[in-house]
Amino acid sequence: MRDHAPSPPGDETDAAASVVRLxxxxxxxxxxxxGWSRQPGLRTVQGVLEGALATLFRREGVAPRLVxxxxxxxxxxxxxxxxHLDVTAAALDAVTRPRRGEAGSGAAVDPGAxxxxxxxxxxxxxxADVVVRSARPAAEGFDARFSAVWRRYEYRVADASAEHDPxxxxxxxxxxxxxxxxxxxxxxxxxxxxxxxxxFCKPREEATTIRTLQSYRWRRSGDGALVASLQxxxxxxxxxRALVGACLAVGEGRLDVGGPTELLHARERTSAFKVLPAKGxxxxxxxxxxxxxxxxxxxxxxxxxxxxVDGVVG
Numbered sequence: 001m002r003d004h005a006p007s008p009p010g011d012e013t014d015a016a017a018s019v020v021r022l023x024x025x026x027x028x029x030x031x032x033x034x035g036w037s038r039q040p041g042l043r044t045v046q047g048v049l050e051g052a053l054a055t056l057f058r059r060e061g062v063a064p065r066l067v068x069x070x071x072x073x074x075x076x077x078x079x080x081x082x083x084h085l086d087v088t089a090a091a092l093d094a095v096t097r098p099r100r101g102e103a104g105s106g107a108a109v110d111p112g113a114x115x116x117x118x119x120x121x122x123x124x125x126x127x128a129d130v131v132v133r134s135a136r137p138a139a140e141g142f143d144a145r146f147s148a149v150w151r152r153y154e155y156r157v158a159d160a161s162a163e164h165d166p167x168x169x170x171x172x173x174x175x176x177x178x179x180x181x182x183x184x185x186x187x188x189x190x191x192x193x194x195x196x197x198x199x200f201c202k203p204r205e206e207a208t209t210i211r212t213l214q215s216y217r218w219r220r221s222g223d224g225a226l227v228a229s230l231q232x233x234x235x236x237x238x239x240x241r242a243l244v245g246a247c248l249a250v251g252e253g254r255l256d257v258g259g260p261t262e263l264l265h266a267r268e269r270t271s272a273f274k275v276l277p278a279k280g281x282x283x284x285x286x287x288x289x290x291x292x293x294x295x296x297x298x299x300x301x302x303x304x305x306x307x308x309v310d311g312v313v314g
Contacts, residue, residue: 018089021138022112024066026081028130031170031279035074045072045130052122053085056115060091069144069286070151073238075278077171080133080285084144112136141295142288146302150214150287151235155228155244155280159251162224172225173280179251181220187250187257188216188228191243191264198267200242209236218247226251229284241276249273 026049034042038050046066054063064085072078095118096111112135119132141147156172158164159179165172191213198209215231228244246260255272263270289297 019086020089020092021084021086021142022092022115022135023138023142023144024083024085024135025133026083026130027079027133028077028081029170030072030075030077032129033074035076036068036071045078048123048130049083049119049132052119055122056095056118057087057091060088060094062087062091067144069148070235070283072281072283073278076281076283077279078283081283082144082148082286084138084142139291139294141291141298143294143298144286146298147288147294148234148286148301149289149297150231150233151283152229152231152285152287153235153240154282154284155230155240155276156221156282157226157228157244157248157276157280158224159226162220162226165223168223168225170279171282173277175248177252179226179248180253181218181226181251183257184226184228184247184251185218187247187255187260188218188243190258190261191216195264196267197236197239197264199263199269200239200246201236202238203269204237207236211236211239213243216243238275240281241278242273244276244280245273248276 026045028045030045032043033045033048036045038044038046046068050063050066053066057064064087066083066085069082070078072081092111092115096109096114098109098114115135116132119135120128123130123132156168157175157179158168158172159175159177161178164174192215194210194212196209197211197213201209203209212233213230214233215229217229219227219229221227228247230240230243232239243260246255246263249255249272250257250259259272263272288294
């Protein structure tokens with residue numbers, strides 16, 4: 001495994017104490033979670049995963065903490081979430097060392113694969129609602145949150161003309177009226193670009209609402225459900241569900257195709273549309289730059305805290 005603080009040759013003590021950063025790729029059904037972030041007394045994705053890590057590393061006296069690419073809200077799902085954790089090389093070696101009967105003498109062992117297998121055993125390998133897809137050493141400079149250059153989400157709506165499949169009920173919102181998907185798609189594309197999305201974000205103290213919406217499209221899937229695909233450098237709280245709600249208002253004729261853009265420019269919350277439920281929303285992918293640009297991207301993102309006078313985020 002590659003670590004982030006190589007020790008001088010021959011210094012075994014320093015080598016054991018060196019820190020290894022691991023990238024975890026995750027998936028979860030958000031129905032029974034109170035969001036990603038750890039909260040006292042509530043079941044959260046971070047809490048469940050960190051509990052499993054604490055169990056795995058308990059003999060080493062460490063409880064690794066996770067840093068995630070996107071802190072999803074209560075009820076939101078993820079098919080391709082990304083997180084990282086830091087542990088010492090000695091602790092990682094101890095928890096991934098082959099046990100009796102797992103590998104033959106001298107057989108090569110992939111510590112990432114062993115870590116995944118053991119975490120799955122703790123979480124429940126057959127019916128768990130959170131799964132560790134993979135674990136591997138992170139590239140130099142990687143930060144799951146700050147190195148990301150975009151996040152992509154999908155939102156599913158079954159309108160009056162779509163099949164209402166009970167097998168999809170946990171990730172699809174049923175809507176009682178027929179929607180004009182073509183008008184919704186046109187309206188969505190007018191919102192693309194760098195802007196202040198205050199009209200579509202739940203206010204948070206000292207949090208910017210400046211975002212770059214890189215793409216936003218609507219289509220009707222093979223089962224008849226309407227699927228929105230949105231990608232941005234980052235999304236503020238409730239932004240995706242609000243953008244979806246604005247386009248649904250267009251789809252049923254309560255707003256014209258230019259309505260969402262007018263609301264965007266107004267920069268104020270409005271009752272012209274509803275923020276849609278969380279259950280239709282899934283984080284589907286997180287994008288990162290080439291390895292040699294990871295550290296610079298992380299530094300740039302950390303420094304981005306306020307709107308410059310020329311209208312771009314610094």
